[in-house]
Amino acid sequence: MQVWKFGGTSVGKPERMHSIRQLITSTDSRKIVVLSALSGTTNALLSIGESAKANQDAEAVEKIKALRDHYDTFIQELYSTEAGLAQGKEIVEKEFSFIRSLVNIKPFTSKQDKELVAEGELLSTQMFEAYLAEQGENSILLPALEFMRIDAEGEPELAVIEERLTTILGQHPERQLIITQGFICRNPRGEVDNLKRGGSDYTASLIGGAIRAEEIQIWTDIDGMHNNDPRIVKRTFPIRQLTFEEAAELAYFGAKILHPSTITPAKMRGVPVRLKNTMQPDAPGTLIATSSTDREIKAIAAKDNITAIYVHSTRMLNAYGFLRRVFEIFEKYKTPVDMVTTSEVSVSVTIDNSEHLDAITAELREIADLEEHDRDQTIVCIVGNFSADKEGVAIKVLDALKNIPLRMISYGASEHNLSILIHSSLKEQALNALNERLFYYEDAMKDIFTAP
Numbered sequence: 001m002q003v004w005k006f007g008g009t010s011v012g013k014p015e016r017m018h019s020i021r022q023l024i025t026s027t028d029s030r031k032i033v034v035l036s037a038l039s040g041t042t043n044a045l046l047s048i049g050e051s052a053k054a055n056q057d058a059e060a061v062e063k064i065k066a067l068r069d070h071y072d073t074f075i076q077e078l079y080s081t082e083a084g085l086a087q088g089k090e091i092v093e094k095e096f097s098f099i100r101s102l103v104n105i106k107p108f109t110s111k112q113d114k115e116l117v118a119e120g121e122l123l124s125t126q127m128f129e130a131y132l133a134e135q136g137e138n139s140i141l142l143p144a145l146e147f148m149r150i151d152a153e154g155e156p157e158l159a160v161i162e163e164r165l166t167t168i169l170g171q172h173p174e175r176q177l178i179i180t181q182g183f184i185c186r187n188p189r190g191e192v193d194n195l196k197r198g199g200s201d202y203t204a205s206l207i208g209g210a211i212r213a214e215e216i217q218i219w220t221d222i223d224g225m226h227n228n229d230p231r232i233v234k235r236t237f238p239i240r241q242l243t244f245e246e247a248a249e250l251a252y253f254g255a256k257i258l259h260p261s262t263i264t265p266a267k268m269r270g271v272p273v274r275l276k277n278t279m280q281p282d283a284p285g286t287l288i289a290t291s292s293t294d295r296e297i298k299a300i301a302a303k304d305n306i307t308a309i310y311v312h313s314t315r316m317l318n319a320y321g322f323l324r325r326v327f328e329i330f331e332k333y334k335t336p337v338d339m340v341t342t343s344e345v346s347v348s349v350t351i352d353n354s355e356h357l358d359a360i361t362a363e364l365r366e367i368a369d370l371e372e373h374d375r376d377q378t379i380v381c382i383v384g385n386f387s388a389d390k391e392g393v394a395i396k397v398l399d400a401l402k403n404i405p406l407r408m409i410s411y412g413a414s415e416h417n418l419s420i421l422i423h424s425s426l427k428e429q430a431l432n433a434l435n436e437r438l439f440y441y442e443d444a445m446k447d448i449f450t451a452p
Contacts, residue, residue, distance in 0.1 A: 001029070001030045001031065001032065001211055001213055001214065002029050002030070002031050002032075002213055002214050002215050002216070002217065003031070003032045003034065003204050003207050003208040003211070003213045003215075003216045003217070004023075004024060004031050004032070004033050004034070004204075004216075004217045004219060005033075005034040005035075005036075005182060005200055005201060005203070005204035005216070005217065005218050005219060006020055006033070006034070006035055006036065006219045006278065007036045007200065007218075007219070007220050007221075008036045008037055008038060008039035008040070008041070008042070009039045009220070009221045009278075010036075010219050010220065010221065010278045011035055011036065011038055011039075011124055011128065012038050012039035012040070013074075014074055014075075014077035014078040015077075016278065017078060017127075017128055017131060018078075019278065020033075020128070020219075020278070021131065021132060021135065021137070023219075023278070023281055024177060025137060025177075029214070030175075030176055030177075030178075031176070031177055031178070032142075032178045032180060032207055032211070032213075033177060033178065033179050033180070034180055034181070034182045034200060034203050034204045034207065035121065035124050035125050035128060035179065035180075035181065035182060035200075036120075036121065036124065036182050036183065036200040037120025037121050037123065037124050037183075038074070038120065038123070038124050040070075041067070041120040041123070041124075042117060042120045044063065044066075044067045045067075045099075045116050045117050045119060045120055046117060047063055048060050048063045048064055048067070048099070048103065048116065049108070049112075049113045049116050049117065051063060051103075052102075052103045052108040052112070052113075052116075053108050053113070055106075055108075057103070057104075060103045061100075061103070064096065064099055064100060064103065067096075068092070068096050071092045071096070071123065072089075072092065074127075075088035075089065075092060075127065078127065078131055079130075079131060079134055080134070081134055083134065084130065084131065084133075084134030087130040087133075087134070088127055088130055088131075091123070091126045091127055091130060092123070092127075095119055095122060095123050095126075098119070099116060099119055102115055102116050103116075111191055111192075114191070114192050114193055114194060115191075115192045117194065118181075118183075118184040118192050118194065120183075121144075121181035121182060121183050121184050121200075122181060122184075124181075125141060125179050125180065125181050126141065128179060129141040129179045132177065132179070137176075137177060138174070138175060138176040138177060139175060139176065139177035139178070139179060140172055140175045140177070140178055140179070141179050141180070142168060142169075142172075142178050142179065142180045143180065143181065144180050144181040144182070144184050144185065144203065145181075145184060145185070145186055145192065146164065146168060147160075147161055147164035147165045147168060148161060148184065148185035148186065148195075148203065148206070149161060149164075149185060149186055149187075149188075150185050150186075150187055150188075150193060150195070151188060152187075152188050154187075154193075154196075156185075156195070156202075156206055156265075158206070158209070158210070158265070161206055161207075161210050162210040162211075165207065165210050165211065166210070166211070169211070180203075180207075181203070182199060182200025182201070182202075182203040182204065183195055183199040183200045183203060185203075195261075199259065199261075200259075201218055201258060201259035201261070201262040202259055202261045202262055202265075204216055204218060204262070205261070205262045205263070205264070205265040205266045205271075205273070206265045208265070208266055208269075208271045208273075209265035209266055209268055209269040209271055210265075212269055212271065213271050214271075215271065215272050215273075215274055216266055216271055216272070216273045216274070217273075217274045217275075217276050218257075218258065218262070218273065218274070218275050218276065219276045219277070219278045220257055220275065220276075220277065220278070221277065221278060221279055222257055222277055223238045223277040223280055223283045223285060224238035224239065224240070224257075224275045224276070224277070224283070224284070224285040224286030225238065225239050225242065225247065225250060225255055225257050225258065225275055225286045225299065226238055226239065226257075226299070227239055227298070227299045227300065227435075227439060228299065228300045228431055228434070228435045228439075229254070229300075229301070229302060229431060232427070232428050232431050232432070233431050233432055233435045235435060235439075235440065236435070238283075238285070238286060239286050239298060239299055240284060240286060240287065240293070241286070241287045241288075241289070241291070241292050241293055242286060242287075242288050242292050242298060242299075243288070243289070243290065243291060243292045243416075244263050244266070244267040244288060244289070244290065245414075245416050246292060246298055246299075246383050246384075246416050247263055247273070247286075247288040248260070248263040248264070248267075249301075249381060249383045249414070249416050249417045250298075250299055250301045250381070250383050251263065251301075252303075252381075253301040253302070253303045253379060253381035253417075253419070254301040254302045254303040254304070254379075254381070255299070255301045257275060258275065263288065266288075270290065272287060272288065272289040273287075273288040273289075274286065274287050274288070275288070294385075295384070295385075296384050296385050296393050297382060297383075297384035297385075297393070297396070297438045297439070298383050298384045299383050299384075300380065300381065300382050300383070300431060300434050300435065300438070301380075301381045301383070302378050302379065302380050302381070302427055302430075302431060303338070303352060303378065303379045303381070304378050304424055304427070305352055306338065306350050306351070306352055306377040306378060306379050306421065306424075307350065307351050307352075307354050307357065307373055307374065307375050307377065308348060308349070308350050308373060308374035308377050308407060308408065308421060309348070309349050309350070309351065309360075309361070309364070309370065309373055310346065310348050310370065310371035310373075310374075311326060311346065311347045311348070311349070311364055311368045311369075311370060312345060312346045312368060312369045312370070312371070313345060313346075313367065313368035313369065322367070322368075323342070323347060325367055326347060326349075326364065326367070326368075329360055329363045329364060330349075330351070330360065332363075333356035333359060333360055334356075335351055335353055335355075335356055335360060336351065336352070336353070337349045337350065337351060338350045338351065338352060338379060338419075339379060339408055339410045339419055339421060340410065341408050341409070341410060348408055350377065350379065350408065350421060354375075357373070361373070374407060374423075376423060376424045376425070377407065377421055377422070377423060377424060378421070378422055378423070378424045378426075378427045378430075379419055379420070379421055380419065380420045380421075380422060380427070380430050380431070380434070381417055381418075381419050382397050382417070382418045382419070382420075382434065382438070383416055383417055384416070384418075385415065385416075386411070386412075386414070386415055386416065386417065386418055387415045394411060394418060396437060396438060397418055397420075397434065397437075397438070399437065400433045400434045400436070400437030400438060401420065401422075401430060401433060401434070403433070404422060404426050404429060404430050404433065405422065405423070405426070406420055406421065406422060407421040407422060407423070408420070408421035409421075
């Protein structure tokens with residue numbers, strides 16, 4: 001069995017849903033198909049929730065009407081029979097009645113907000129399953145809320161997911177296509193919750209790991225993971241194969257095609273992940289598995305909105321426990337640290353979430369001196385083979401950036417990653433310089449297009 005996930009742009013128009021049907025029925029393999037909400041729907045639902053929280057009821061009603069109009073038009077083009085259209089109208093009316101009822105609840109709490117946002121996936125999957133039924137496909141809708149669970153920390157309960165999913169699938173052995181929702185789940189209180197933004201990728205990986213799938217396919221609107229950001233750099237190309245570790249580094253440090261959490265469940269169970277393009281289904285895409293090409297430098301990614309914090313203390317010299325106390329403060333406020341560099345009496349760290357920055361710095365000042373923070377920073381992550389026995393790889397990176405001021409360098413902690421901190425205003429210059437030096441300076445393209 002395979003798991004195929006389609007994102008919002010892939011299901012954003014009726015003709016694209018038609019194309020997805022052709023894709024998923026083009027092979028005989030049994031599939032679980034994970035769908036996101038229609039493009040734009042999640043943002044629209046979040047906006048409706050903001051109006052409801054602010055008690056701007058008239059504004060919320062207008063936003064609901066605008067979204068409903070979009071769906072009324074959508075189903076007119078999705079279905080080709082009167083029976084199919086009637087089913088589509090019934091789905092839309094039922095879900096929008098529920099949306100209106102949620103907005104009328106006062107006070108409008110986070111519980112209602114999460115139920116509201118879940119409507120995007122509930123709408124898209126029901127509409128798509130009704131379309132498949134209209135076309136006579138052997139399919140069934142499997143609600144994610146019946147098996148997808150998170151714990152009190154917001155982490156998936158893998159054992160529960162596997163047990164429930166295995167039981168439910170065993171009840172429908174004759175079904176060739178199983179449709180389910182990405183993103184949404186239930187929390188320990190049994191309430192509707194979610195896996196955060198981009199969580200549909202995570203859903204697909206969790207399902208693929210739970211059922212030991214042959215392969216997980218993530219379908220988007222780009223041909224695999226590129227060697228650099230194609231929105232900024234002109235000459236980029238898709239990478240044909242990456243290891244799980246390499247892909248995880250790129251996803252975490254800014255590669256938008258893949259949600260950072262996706263790789264972990266697949267890696268745990270050794271399930272390959274393939275990134276495919278719905279607009280070019282015959283393109284090979286990117287395969288993420290246990291092995292990769294032998295190329296030294298694989299790709300570059302960049303992560304914005306970084307804050308650098310510089311901590312100094314003479315008490316750190318020849319002392320133990322100081323670093324522990326520093327990181328306990330970040331742990332207290334559940335703020336992950338991306339980069340770390342140290343000297344005899346200093347430690348510098350970067351964070352991408354400044355929500356608790358004031359509280360963190362206040363506690364840090366109790367044990368050390370702080371410099372002024374560097375905001376508007378970008379981490380540039382170069383992923384490749386940086387193992388200790390490799391010669392000359394890091395110098396190529398530094399040579400490419402010789403005209404760009406570097407705030408921090410993190411090298412040696414991972415065999416797959418060299419990270420540089422720069423001011424965000426220099427991001428475009430840095431990405432282009434690295435692209436030219438690392439991928440085009442020498443005859444570096446000779447084997448990159450070889451599909452696995």
